Amino acid sequence: MSPEITQDLTAEEQEQLECVYAKPETLTETRFHYCPGCGHSVVHRVLMEVVEELDIQDKTIGIAPVGCSVFAYHYMNIDMQGAAHGRASAVATAVKRLLPDRYVFAYQGDGDLAAIGTAETIHTCNRGENIMIVFINNAIYGMTGGQMAPTTLLGMKTSTSPTGRTVETAGFPIMITNMIAMLPGVAYVTRQSVETPNAVRQLKKAFTKGFQYQKEHKGTCFIEVVSNCPSGWKMTPLQANKWLVENMFPVYPPGDIKVPA
Amino acid sequence: MSPEITQDLTAEEQEQLECVYAKPETLTETRFHYCPGCGHSVVHRVLMEVVEELDIQDKTIGIAPVGCSVFAYHYMNIDMQGAAHGRASAVATAVKRLLPDRYVFAYQGDGDLAAIGTAETIHTCNRGENIMIVFINNAIYGMTGGQMAPTTLLGMKTSTSPTGRTVETAGFPIMITNMIAMLPGVAYVTRQSVETPNAVRQLKKAFTKGFQYQKEHKGTCFIEVVSNCPSGWKMTPLQANKWLVENMFPVYPPGDIKVPA
Amino acid sequence: MGDTRLMKGNEALAEAAIRAGCQGYFGYPITPQSEILEYLADEGRKRGMIVLQAESEVASINMVYGGAGAGARVMTSSSSPGISLMQEGISYIACAELPCLIVNVNRGGPGLGTIQPSQGDYFQSVKGGGHGDYRLIVLAPSSVQEMADFVYDAFDLADKYRTPVLILADGALGQMMEKVEFREYIPADHVPPKPWATTGKLKERARNFVTSLHMQPEQMEEVNKHLQAKYRTIAEHEVRYELVAADDAEYMIVAYGLAARVSHRAVQLARAEGIRVGLLRPITLWPYPSAVLQSIASRLQGVLVVEMNAGQMVEDVRLAVEGRAPVHFYGRMGGVIPGPDEVVRALRAIVHNEVAQAAEAH
Amino acid sequence: MGDTRLMKGNEALAEAAIRAGCQGYFGYPITPQSEILEYLADEGRKRGMIVLQAESEVASINMVYGGAGAGARVMTSSSSPGISLMQEGISYIACAELPCLIVNVNRGGPGLGTIQPSQGDYFQSVKGGGHGDYRLIVLAPSSVQEMADFVYDAFDLADKYRTPVLILADGALGQMMEKVEFREYIPADHVPPKPWATTGKLKERARNFVTSLHMQPEQMEEVNKHLQAKYRTIAEHEVRYELVAADDAEYMIVAYGLAARVSHRAVQLARAEGIRVGLLRPITLWPYPSAVLQSIASRLQGVLVVEMNAGQMVEDVRLAVEGRAPVHFYGRMGGVIPGPDEVVRALRAIVHNEVAQAAEAH
Amino acid sequence: MAKGKVTFDIETCKGCELCIEACPQLSLALSSKINAQGYHYAVLIKDNCTGCVNCALVCPDAVITVYRQKKKSKTPVARITNVTQNITVTIDDERK
Amino acid sequence: MAKGKVTFDIETCKGCELCIEACPQLSLALSSKINAQGYHYAVLIKDNCTGCVNCALVCPDAVITVYRQKKKSKTPVARITNVTQNITVTIDDERK
Amino acid sequence: MTHELLAAGFGGQGVLSMGATLAYAGMIEQKEITWMPSYGPEMRGGTANCIVIVSDERISSPIVTVFDTVIALNQPSLEKFEKAVRPGGLLIYDSTSTLTPPTRTDIQLVPIPAGDEALKLKNTKVLNMIVLGAFLDRTHVVNVDSVMKALRKALPERYHNLLPLNEQALRRGMELAGQPAMV
Amino acid sequence: MTHELLAAGFGGQGVLSMGATLAYAGMIEQKEITWMPSYGPEMRGGTANCIVIVSDERISSPIVTVFDTVIALNQPSLEKFEKAVRPGGLLIYDSTSTLTPPTRTDIQLVPIPAGDEALKLKNTKVLNMIVLGAFLDRTHVVNVDSVMKALRKALPERYHNLLPLNEQALRRGMELAGQPAMV
Numbered sequence A, B: 001m002s003p004e005i006t007q008d009l010t011a012e013e014q015e016q017l018e019c020v021y022a023k024p025e026t027l028t029e030t031r032f033h034y035c036p037g038c039g040h041s042v043v044h045r046v047l048m049e050v051v052e053e054l055d056i057q058d059k060t061i062g063i064a065p066v067g068c069s070v071f072a073y074h075y076m077n078i079d080m081q082g083a084a085h086g087r088a089s090a091v092a093t094a095v096k097r098l099l100p101d102r103y104v105f106a107y108q109g110d111g112d113l114a115a116i117g118t119a120e121t122i123h124t125c126n127r128g129e130n131i132m133i134v135f136i137n138n139a140i141y142g143m144t145g146g147q148m149a150p151t152t153l154l155g156m157k158t159s160t161s162p163t164g165r166t167v168e169t170a171g172f173p174i175m176i177t178n179m180i181a182m183l184p185g186v187a188y189v190t191r192q193s194v195e196t197p198n199a200v201r202q203l204k205k206a207f208t209k210g211f212q213y214q215k216e217h218k219g220t221c222f223i224e225v226v227s228n229c230p231s232g233w234k235m236t237p238l239q240a241n242k243w244l245v246e247n248m249f250p251v252y253p254p255g256d257i258k259v260p261a
Numbered sequence C, D: 001m002g003d004t005r006l007m008k009g010n011e012a013l014a015e016a017a018i019r020a021g022c023q024g025y026f027g028y029p030i031t032p033q034s035e036i037l038e039y040l041a042d043e044g045r046k047r048g049m050i051v052l053q054a055e056s057e058v059a060s061i062n063m064v065y066g067g068a069g070a071g072a073r074v075m076t077s078s079s080s081p082g083i084s085l086m087q088e089g090i091s092y093i094a095c096a097e098l099p100c101l102i103v104n105v106n107r108g109g110p111g112l113g114t115i116q117p118s119q120g121d122y123f124q125s126v127k128g129g130g131h132g133d134y135r136l137i138v139l140a141p142s143s144v145q146e147m148a149d150f151v152y153d154a155f156d157l158a159d160k161y162r163t164p165v166l167i168l169a170d171g172a173l174g175q176m177m178e179k180v181e182f183r184e185y186i187p188a189d190h191v192p193p194k195p196w197a198t199t200g201k202l203k204e205r206a207r208n209f210v211t212s213l214h215m216q217p218e219q220m221e222e223v224n225k226h227l228q229a230k231y232r233t234i235a236e237h238e239v240r241y242e243l244v245a246a247d248d249a250e251y252m253i254v255a256y257g258l259a260a261r262v263s264h265r266a267v268q269l270a271r272a273e274g275i276r277v278g279l280l281r282p283i284t285l286w287p288y289p290s291a292v293l294q295s296i297a298s299r300l301q302g303v304l305v306v307e308m309n310a311g312q313m314v315e316d317v318r319l320a321v322e323g324r325a326p327v328h329f330y331g332r333m334g335g336v337i338p339g340p341d342e343v344v345r346a347l348r349a350i351v352h353n354e355v356a357q358a359a360e361a362h
Numbered sequence E, F: 001m002a003k004g005k006v007t008f009d010i011e012t013c014k015g016c017e018l019c020i021e022a023c024p025q026l027s028l029a030l031s032s033k034i035n036a037q038g039y040h041y042a043v044l045i046k047d048n049c050t051g052c053v054n055c056a057l058v059c060p061d062a063v064i065t066v067y068r069q070k071k072k073s074k075t076p077v078a079r080i081t082n083v084t085q086n087i088t089v090t091i092d093d094e095r096k
Numbered sequence G, H: 001m002t003h004e005l006l007a008a009g010f011g012g013q014g015v016l017s018m019g020a021t022l023a024y025a026g027m028i029e030q031k032e033i034t035w036m037p038s039y040g041p042e043m044r045g046g047t048a049n050c051i052v053i054v055s056d057e058r059i060s061s062p063i064v065t066v067f068d069t070v071i072a073l074n075q076p077s078l079e080k081f082e083k084a085v086r087p088g089g090l091l092i093y094d095s096t097s098t099l100t101p102p103t104r105t106d107i108q109l110v111p112i113p114a115g116d117e118a119l120k121l122k123n124t125k126v127l128n129m130i131v132l133g134a135f136l137d138r139t140h141v142v143n144v145d146s147v148m149k150a151l152r153k154a155l156p157e158r159y160h161n162l163l164p165l166n167e168q169a170l171r172r173g174m175e176l177a178g179q180p181a182m183v
């Protein structure tokens, strides 16, 4: 290990350097409670960067789920509601219908969105509610300690699939995003991730588009983020991201699934 | 009108004719409570004909929904359970898992299956439960007096879409059957109808296949029947069937959507 | 006659909601209350209301949560099984202190039951069908006029106390027609603004968030203490009831909703027979008019509780009477409505029995 | 030591379910009870049980309906918000008379609340959180041993009376470890066969159907009368409770579950101070041990109800005591557990106050 | 004689006319009379029924029983078992 | 001097190492010290940072601020309005 | 004055709307009214009935079990509700569809051949108005002008061409009720 | 005999399993026991504590607020629970991680340099066993053999190679506790 170098900016550096990246103002001072390396907080930050850049902090209302991101409103410096488990899109529907000129998004985990909230998710999208749904797919129930999710991969061990998920007991991992993409009311469907700088840049573009389309009344925008859960997966953050690329991507390949005409 | 002819069989006729069609024994004596011309009872009868022909009355367990067919167990002479609104497939799941050698089917309307029961329907199918789901799509809530269903056509007037269903308020009619067909656990998906003798014959074949595949553990069989609701549609039965062909079929075209490999 | 109309209770309630400035309705069809959704889908939409037929009652109540959280005046309605499905959502709404109106046009249970009128959901309404310690203000109309009037009241109470208000009406009140006069809606002046609503974070204020989650038990206990204090305030100020022929009464019937109408007639019939009986009709089922009952209990020879269920409110009556007078119960279940004659018979039996007992004692 | 093990309450309950021959478990994760599902997903499956992680609590309870209707011994478990979602299903199960076990490991509410132990769901459990007139047999364990033992009992009661049984345990009982001895499960001999189950219509019998629907109110009233008669039978035969130091008691604490354990200690401490206090621990919360309370009430100087909520069971106590003794309440909310010292303090305040009042009276 | 015939459980008929529409022979019509439920019920009005079963297939209320000219009997005329050697059997087809 | 630099909010860092993995310059490492949360936090160990922002993009805890050599200033040096006739403006680029 | 009426018949016979029309007319006359349907299962068919109370005072119970008048438009209703008429009360029934006439002697029986008369008026839908006419004639609970006003208000414009026919039916019913019982 | 213990520390320090081991040992000695975790939010991190009661009699409350012994493995726990020791009771704490030592004089203070000792044993995971050893030495609530038996039963086979190290740690803790307080 090389000797440590000055960690603060020197006077000279202060003069010559300009800040090109800092935590956005749209995040509060509160430290994230997430486990080390968890993708949730990256997504939070990127989302808030976009809100900052589009200058829509005063017009954006977010809906937090029940899941590890239940406290999203502690971090995102915007008006938010915490929905009951699975119902974020129903809550978002009402907010948007009653405040149609606001930007509304629901932020949900895979248990929340694709298990208990399946009906609300599908009908919100089928109605083409003019909102953005951010879907964090980490293939596990993070918050409750690592149970199988509907998106858990086959063979994956979790506390409720101790010998690995099997088709016989639990069926295949559900491709909810692809089902959603079929619905005519849905304008934009994309699958993103946050395990590399480039992935983060792509996600940012996706969020920007999502808000743009919402402004243009194009219909529902659905953004899946294939994410990790180092704690639930019982891996280090680096292992988790590697595992994600090797195992999640083959089943949930990143990329646009539907774009507006 | 020609003069009436003997309505009973003459002695001679009794000698020379044989019965080629009669109500199956697998239907009880109870008269159907359905409105004149309603498709529900045709489907009931055809289903029970198949149970009779396959000689599986003692092994078949049906789950009735909440909807006009809530009293299915008064007509079908088999063991049945009446599920809560929307939950027939969850009920069927448990019955089948606990009695795996029985034939289990859920019988559900469009409100039951595709609105309140969306999550149960999709997850039952995603788990590939080895059951048959019979889905009566009459594009309306018959039982409660003609409210809009998720499958109600655009422009269709119902008591809750008094000026016709619009995309803005209610989104597009949901293509739940096509979504279901995407799920790998689902073996057989077909869309049938009962407005002509031939359609009835086709439906019978579909039911026969459904039970056959269940025997072979192929996974979920999903049989949609595009049906009518003369009362809800405020039409005579003949008008209703004509309307069905002209308006429902373009949106819900009959035919197989997925067949086992 | 101005704004007097002949309407079903369900329609009157819906019309009153429009007039009360309700901005959003979210609901799912179920007999015997679908007319509320149907009326609003027509009239409400025409008059600018957001009316959404949701995919289920679970979705409906969570839409109400969202709409109320966004600061709008919103409501839902359903009937018994549908209300059961809303219990989680109601508990959330109560805890997050969101003002809204929930209407239960009660049908016969349990289970799928019947679609006929019932009061079987009393316990669920007043003791909390959902989890945790919370209360709903529960208003029990007994005429079509009240189906309309209580909507104004309900919305104002909801806003005043930031609490969900339930209108509990049996199916008959939803289906029957009476004339109803719509007075102009003037929001009560105690109705506060909603600076807490999530309408978009303005620079000049901190972000608003609506939640029912508090990770630390001590924090959650504070939330509970706050709620309990609020409930005490409500209990002090918002008890409503009607007393009929109570002054000289030796017996009191206690009944609400349709059963109170039936009992009112029974009081008239029984008085004609010389039985000195009065009627207490609780209008708020929570907070319950315990004090009035308590204050008259000791001069009564008996109390007869009449309900369209197996005996639920009778517990609240017994809690108020606390042994000061014998409490009797007469009920019909599963969608059956008692007639005034039955109630009189039940009353007569009590009176005679007591007279007999008194005689025996001598 | 044989089959004695050190286990969490949740695990003990799950192990007991396997031993009781439970054939199907359907549930959805939620803290603080996910260990039940997790244990069964491992051990239960290995030992032949059908264990299905459902897509939601709504699905779970309806799977329980299906499984019970098919004649199998089945169960589900959840915690407060999840149990609220089951209320419609529970009402259906009660009405269709399907035997099954429901476990609520109660956490702090309302709303999303906390995950810490609470008794905030008492009302929901005993008064019926779902619609219509129905009852659950409610068993309240207060140790890990009872978490196991009551499972045997619950399944037998469920089958005997064709009724859903609820085990109501606060979160602490699920999470704490104690030693637990698994006695062999011998089905009670009153456990009847299930000829009504839908297992396939045999030639020799009419079809079976499971339903909670009865279109005619008169029919539905009959169903209700039948249910009410059954509930009366249960109330007569199945009341369970524990009395501690009651013989010479001038004061009684009434508490269940964890609060009863805490209160037991408080009794010991208070007795050491010379306060003659006993403990009534209801084991069945419904049917409630009203009779025993009633029978001792008049010789008491006071009753102190201790709950981990804002005061719910206290109503049942007051209904039983009916003014024969003053009833006091001490509670903690939102996931906070009272300590024995707090309970003693509350008791002391009552005793001193009464002594003071008595002195004043002289 | 026609090749087929249909009979109706007239008290169960709801007069929906679907059978009438389905009959390729136009053999059916509603009666001018009503049954106890208040419905004009379906009746056979022509002697040209072929026993094609169409009407019965579409009838929602399982009202219709259909008869058709008997096919050549398929019931066995004899039962021969335990054949250990080649034998020859001739059937006399003139039973009636 | 390097073209960029990064600073860390070390008390917020959870030592997940994602930034280290993401840095193309291999400029980062975990410190041997721990912060109050108990984590070994990330630090800059080389003087070769380009300010590419990669580390900050992947950091889950928004710990990292990135600086880069200033671009030519884009702030206006003068403000010219209401031009009614053609004019010529020359900028003296030697401000420093 | 308080009048308590029960009207019963088959689903399609218009008993509910007859009751509603009467209630509306009562409202026009500034009376207190209540109309209570016995609503059936969530499906079609079967019998229907409603209670209508018209009164000068606040109406206590909308549910009564003994009526001043019962109107029965079919045999089952007649059988079911004959006993619900208070002694001295009225029982009006459609004699066209009645096989077994009522037998009570302590009440006034008013058979109206409403089915036949409706056929004569070439519209079976007005059967209910004929019977309502008979009711008005016998009770004067409201007057016929109020009923016509009620119909005018309650009927959508596009059906207003049917108003004269309805009036004709009402008046025919009044006539028939005026005649001595033809039992 | 009844002994009531509270053990508290950071999430990863093994206070819960230390408590469970003690409980298991109690069970092996046929005592009554209860182990009550204070379980935290549904997410990771933060502090953890548990109450362990070992008794010869049926245990009434598993919740107590005053303890015979408090074991504190970090500064926040020490500050929070110092006052929870009953007068005359024990306060055992990891002196390695303690910045501000406890100040009460009416209780026995037992500082154990567990962090340093664990480093010496080259496995920070055994810190909890060192402290447990100290506890056993001072209280004799259970004996060390029972604890070893408990570990053997509770640990999965694949970790049995760690048993000797654990025993070493336990014994080291007993030694340290035997020495006079080094405050």
Ligand SMILES: Cc1ncc(C[n+]2csc(CCOP(=O)(O)OP(=O)(O)O)c2C)c(N)n1
Pocket (backbone or CB within 6 Å): A066, A067, A068, A069, A085, A108, A109, A110, A111, A112, A113, A136, A138, A140, A141, A142, A143, A144, A149, A229, D028, D029, D030, D031, D057, D081, D082, D085
């Ligand atoms: C009605 C209800 N059921 C269950 C729970 C428990 N619960 C909380 S979060 C969660 C799932 C979390 O998984 P996911 O949605 O994938 O989010 P993650 O934590 O993985 O981000 C569950 C089951 C609850 N709070 N409410």
Ligand SMILES: Cc1ncc(C[n+]2csc(CCOP(=O)(O)OP(=O)(O)O)c2C)c(N)n1
Pocket (backbone or CB within 6 Å): B066, B067, B068, B069, B085, B108, B109, B110, B111, B112, B113, B136, B138, B140, B141, B142, B143, B144, B149, B229, C028, C029, C030, C031, C057, C081, C082, C085
């Ligand atoms: C929880 C609940 N919500 C609503 C209802 C009322 N309800 C009964 S049937 C039905 C819908 C019927 O429509 P569908 O499923 O399409 O069946 P159909 O009658 O058209 O055959 C509804 C909403 C109910 N019984 N339970």
Ligand code: SF4
Pocket (backbone or CB within 6 Å): A033, A034, A035, A037, A038, A039, A040, A068, A138, A142, A143, A228, A229, A230, A231, A232, H043, H044
């Ligand atoms: S449990 Fe998983 S999803 Fe939740 S914060 Fe930790 S790593 Fe992230």
Ligand code: SF4
Pocket (backbone or CB within 6 Å): B033, B034, B035, B037, B038, B039, B040, B068, B138, B142, B143, B228, B229, B230, B231, B232, G043, G044
């Ligand atoms: S309402 Fe519609 S679906 Fe129901 S029975 Fe009548 S026609 Fe059939």
Ligand code: SF4
Pocket (backbone or CB within 6 Å): E004, E005, E006, E022, E023, E024, E025, E026, E027, E028, E048, E049, E050, E051, E052, E053, E054, E055, E056, E066
């Ligand atoms: S069997 Fe065929 S030919 Fe005969 S009546 Fe029926 S449809 Fe017509």
Ligand code: SF4
Pocket (backbone or CB within 6 Å): B037, E008, E012, E013, E014, E015, E016, E017, E018, E019, E020, E041, E042, E058, E059, E060, E061, E062, E063, E064
């Ligand atoms: S189809 Fe059946 S019910 Fe309809 S008219 Fe013909 S016989 Fe009658």
Ligand code: SF4
Pocket (backbone or CB within 6 Å): F004, F005, F006, F022, F023, F024, F025, F026, F027, F028, F048, F049, F050, F051, F052, F053, F054, F055, F056, F066
């Ligand atoms: S900005 Fe780029 S070069 Fe500099 S430390 Fe971060 S990743 Fe490395």
Ligand code: SF4
Pocket (backbone or CB within 6 Å): A037, F008, F012, F013, F014, F015, F016, F017, F018, F019, F020, F041, F042, F058, F059, F060, F061, F062, F063, F064
């Ligand atoms: S990515 Fe962030 S939290 Fe992780 S080690 Fe680097 S600076 Fe720390």
Ligand SMILES: [Mg+2]
Pocket (backbone or CB within 6 Å): A067, A109, A110, A111, A136, A137, A138, A139, A140, A141, A142, A149
């Ligand atoms: Mg997840």
Ligand SMILES: [Mg+2]
Pocket (backbone or CB within 6 Å): B109, B110, B111, B136, B137, B138, B139, B140, B141, B142, B149
């Ligand atoms: Mg339908």
